[in-house]
Amino acid sequence: NAGVMQNPRHLVRRRGQEARLRCSPMKGHSHVYWYRQLPEEGLKFMVYLQKENIIDESGMPKERFSAEFPKEGPSILRIQQVVRGDSAAYFCASSPPTGLYGYTFGSGTRLTVV
Amino acid sequence: GESVGLHLPTLSVQEGDNSIINCAYSNSASDYFIWYKQESGKGPQFIIDIRSNMDKRQGQRVTVLLNKTVKHLSLQIAATQPGDSAVYFCAENFQGAQKLVFGQGTRLTINP
DSSP states (O other): OOOOEEEOSEEEEOTTOOEEEEEEOOTTOOEEEEEEEOTTSOEEEEEEEETTEEEEOTTSOSSSEEEEOOSSSOEEEEEOSOOGGGOEEEEEEEEOTTOSTTOEEOOOEEEEEO | OOOEEOSOSEEEEETTSOEEEEEEEOOTTEEEEEEEEEOTTSOOEEEEEEETTOSEEEOSSEEEEEETTTTEEEEEESSOOGGGOEEEEEEEEETTOSOOEEOOOEEEEEEO
16 A cells, blocks of 8 residues: 655756646545645645645745646646745645544655755 | 744654653644654654543553643653654644644654
């Protein structure tokens, strides 16, 4: 039973480019969450999605960031026109419909903006 | 505002000793707490959780204590091993929201 799969593991982008981060939840999990972690800090909630719906995006920056979880395929976190301050580790977690129990994290995508 | 903080950013212990990692939370409405372990280059790994209607919960070599009076959470690791070296985070959940609020983390290092 594969865990939460994130790719790519490492992503390097030049300032102004777009970054697309992908997350496939665990089998049977229908809820996806994205978190951002800056060096030496804890994880910060960004967005919570269910299939085809954004449930809570209270942690998403107002500009340049968007997320989706289509009916088919992985969840995508998209960052347009990246800046150096976007450099961080981005973690995806998934949980079953019952909620937080079984909340499982992926290994993350390390984004470096040069 | 919402916040979860840790008293000690780093902790160094001798192999075989017990480790205690502390966490303070500010939201008295929080009703679910989780401890995570994060090794270098990896995602957070669930260790143990506790609901607010409990004050103690034990797992394999780990114990979580919850003191709601002073809004304090601790993780005790018995007979610390080299494989326990990692950063440990507490996280809280409140008001039924489907998101976790994480503390800054404590780095645990094991001396041989």
